[in-house]
């Protein structure tokens with residue numbers, strides 16, 4: 001396993017591997033594709049390079065089957081810019097440490113990206129959001145009890161989820177709602193009582209990713225947008241218990257619409 005004791009050096013080593021594999025000096029925008037979002041890369045443009053996550057310093061083969069185990073460089077048709085598509089994500093619940101969770105974001109910045117789109121699958125607290133509904137993240141609650149930032153680096157998180165990028169997304173799809181995303185550590189789902197607590201705290205969405213990556217993105221100077229795919233109503237909001245099969249099914253059903261949406265936003 002790559003040594004992440006110096007996160008900056010590890011990110012530069014990974015970025016060098018990725019950029020040289022793609023034969024380009026730098027990338028422009030990075031995307032992390034969570035549950036249900038895997039199809040977006042193909043709609044963005046032509047894949048000009050691909051590399052196995054296992055071959056890039058600090059990355060790992062994915063913990064969850066169905067998540068892409070590669071990093072792709074896609075030439076965005078509309079702009080000619082290069083997108084770095086991170087098909088695999090390290091979740092905090094994997095126990096590899098918060099540096100491993102933030103490594104992809106830091107690598108994207110080191111690879112030259114100026115913006116990042118984080119996507120995920122999550123539970124919804126709003127009954128109006130049926131499984132398959134994409135929701136823009138307006139702000140977050142980091143309930144993990146940790147941070148990717150080390151030392152006395154007091155980073156401001158105001159407007160962490162770029163109002164400019166959110167406006168572009170809503171221009172493309174005016175039906176898009178916004179919500180506050182709460183990250184629990186996982187890998188267990190929340191109890192109904194925890195979902196009620198999250199609601200009282202102001203959360204509209206509950207998941208097990210994204211907030212730590214978002215904080216690392218701000219520290220790295222990346223403009224950030226987050227979009228969740230509601231794949232299930234959170235525990236207690238729906239009568240039936242959660243099932244992973246339901247999550248995969250809802251993601252697959254929504255794939256064409258959300259992939260098109262993401263490709264249109266990134267092409268802007």
Ligand SMILES: Nc1nc2[nH]c(I)nc2c(=O)[nH]1
Nearest residue numbers: 121122123206207208231247
């Ligand atoms: N914490 C949490 N994470 C999730 N990921 C997905 I997909 N659904 C959920 C959910 O209901 N809760």
